């Protein structure tokens with residue numbers, strides 16, 4: 001979701017990497033480029049200004065950190081300042097002391113309120129809550145029907161309303177009553193949207209706020225609308241007082257600057273991001289992770305921690321040598337997969353990696369835990385000789401291996417293909433980006449060349 005910005009910043013950092021130390025000149029150039037990258041990514045100019053200012057100030061006094069290279073120093077500072085702007089902590093959804101908690105979902109037309117209401121309900125129900133949804137969009141009958149359909153899809157209740165409940169306030173109050181009677185602890189109120197902010201809409205929302213005393217007023221912002229989303233968030237906050245933001249459509253080609261700006265401009269935290277049309281496409285917003293993603297570092301730090309805790313250093317070094325000498329056998333391949341499994345799911349590992357360079361192609365790679373189990377079974381069914389030299393595995397051997405492992409010849413073929421690809425890929429990694437990034441740390445898959 002931040003590919004562009006991320007790529008641009010990477011380039012700036014790369015240019016700095018060649019420099020021996022931070023000087024006034026190379027810092028000036030880097031800052032100018034960072035500034036352009038941020039503005040092009042649609043980050044609000046005030047945010048850019050503040051960020052550049054504080055990075056500049058901090059960078060002046062960095063001589064102390066001689067352990068880091070200039071680019072590392074700049075990345076570190078930029079990172080710290082960005083996190084500051086986005087908020088250092090993840091902002092959780094607040095709950096009322098006395099249930100039910102009321103959450104007003106507000107925003108402009110088509111920003112994704114109704115979809116997000118459904119997603120939020122699902123997320124809540126997966127996190128030990130029992131939500132009740134209600135639509136108070138009395139202007140479009142189809143709007144209320146849309147929420148009812150969503151409720152059926154995700155099997156969570158929607159308060160449908162009675163004939164005499166004709167105003168938003170009446171509907172929402174009735175829903176709250178229903179929630180109390182049926183033991184639901186959160187009421188999600190999906191409100192009507194307007195093309196533009198107008199007095200009637202604001203008045204309606206103010207009445208709802210007064211009548212319900214919501215714990216959260218979440219502004220739903222469409223990331224694709226860039227600075228317009230920031231502006232309307234600001235306006236809603238001034239007129240109504242929002243308590244948080246859901247940024248939707250971050251899966252699209254939004255430049256992502258809105259995410260960096262909304263918090264700064266409104267002072268209210270991003271709580272969730274929408275990353276797709278499906279109902280599970282909602283993520284709690286983690287400022288530090290997002291910043292890492294923007295800077296193209298993935299969660300490298302937590303990855304390193306994980307790896308260090310889980311991998312036998314000696315074995316890793318041995319693997320490393322084999323890799324370089326092209327002695328990496330199917331047996332090693334199996335052991336690698338086994339040790340990867342110890343780290344947690346492959347998917348979660350890939351999610352922590354920088355999404356650039358060779359790893360970018362891996363982003364869409366489908367990773368399946370069951371597949372690892374299958375691979376292990378297949379390799380276990382091979383003879384020693386076969387594991388040492390995959391070239392001898394001909395048709396009849398493949399059939400025998402498939403039988404022995406309870407798989408099909410196709411699956412054996414697929415594994416052999418994956419294995420040759422992995423060999424190739426690892427060779428790329430070992431001299432490439434990750435090798436340099438991780439420095440002296442020797443990792444089985446991503447280590448340095450001696």
Ligand SMILES: Nc1nc2c(ncn2[C@@H]2O[C@H](COP(=O)(O)OP(=O)(O)OP(=O)(O)O)[C@@H](O)[C@H]2O)c(=O)[nH]1
Pocket residue numbers: 107108109110111112113114115116137143191192193194248249250251252273274275276277281
């Ligand atoms: N790709 C993507 N599409 C989304 C996301 N969130 C919502 N949408 C889509 O955006 C469109 C509008 O979503 P709605 O939830 O109906 O928007 P709304 O704010 O309720 O609209 P009104 O009630 O008309 O004001 C739908 O087609 C949704 O599928 C998202 O995170 N990613």
Ligand SMILES: [Mg+2]
Pocket residue numbers: 113114115143190191193
């Ligand atoms: Mg709607």
